């Protein structure tokens with residue numbers, strides 16, 4: 268089978284299509300014929316060797332897929348062969364950019380027959396991240412002011428829609444003006460371009476000088492300390508990534524300026540397979556079916572063009588999900 272392999276971390280040239288044997292299926296796993304993979308910022312970090320969790324190389328990239336159940340491993344009874352599914356590919360979110368992938372059954376999301384298999388690849392990571400940020404890590408309430416960095420990206424767009432449904436007041440930042448349009452369409456109240464506007468001043472203006480209740484910071488670097496400046500007293504930053512680089516500032520001093528707090532967030536800690544995970548999945552699938560949650564597809568690439576796909580995401584032009592077409596057989 269074809270697979271996107273990274274032998275050792277580095278630049279885009281490290282992404283190679285190789286012909287590998289099919290994965291062995293262990294107890295509790297499901298073999299999936301991959302129809303589409305979806306790109307995440309974490310895939311770029313894994314290729315570059317800067318992902319926060321250790322990755323053993325060589326590895327196959329790809330943490331999010333849609334496709335069809337090909338075989339069930341021992342102990343898996345709930346799924347039918349041929350059934351359409353979407354999934355995170357496991358705790359390490361690897362091995363999905365391949366013709367076939369073995370996935371622990373608790374990560375599998377059975378799809379309603381009406382859901383398009385292409386659209387299905389685009390929703391799991393962004394929607395579940397947004398859901399658990401707002402309703403598990405935080406308990407978002409009507410009227411809360413929330414600042415979302417990189418609001419035009421996949422996670423940002425899912426956060427916008429779910430936060431709007433919860434009645435929040437949404438302010439966002441983008442790197443380029445073109446990425447402001449979608450979040451505004453999805454219900455953000457104000458989106459600013461970080462290079463030309465001061466986001467702290469914008470938040471203060473939008474909140475009559477009070478500051479935001481919550482900041483979702485996926486950028487880190489020199490942006491994270493300023494995220495605290497945008498908070499109200501006792502407000503909270505949840506850090507979900509470091510796309511702009513590792514931050515380096517005196518955190519204790521920052522927290523004491525207005526009695527704010529900092530939380531980390533990893534989607535995997537919402538425990539795939541738990542009741543909490545299952546009920547979030549059901550709610551997300553239901554609101555997608557009702558047309559209340561959209562995940563735009565920024566662009567689609569063939570598996571062989573994985574370098575172009577990662578370059579496109581890395582260049583920060585994508586507003587929505589970048590998909591990898593693998594196969595489409597049922």
Ligand SMILES: NC(=O)c1ccc[n+]([C@@H]2O[C@H](COP(=O)([O-])OP(=O)(O)OC[C@H]3O[C@@H](n4cnc5c(N)ncnc54)[C@H](OP(=O)(O)O)[C@@H]3O)[C@@H](O)[C@H]2O)c1
Nearest residue numbers: 308417420421422441442485507508510511532533534583
């Ligand atoms: N912790 C978790 O469980 C979890 C789960 C999913 C995703 N994430 C994180 O959430 C973020 C969004 O993920 P995504 O897959 O939806 O990606 P995305 O938002 O589509 O892409 C990442 C965005 O980060 C911004 N960015 C990248 N490099 C930057 C730089 N050098 N300086 C400033 N901004 C930069 C860009 O947005 P602008 O051009 O608009 O600035 C870029 O579009 C990523 O940081 C990802 O690692 C975390």
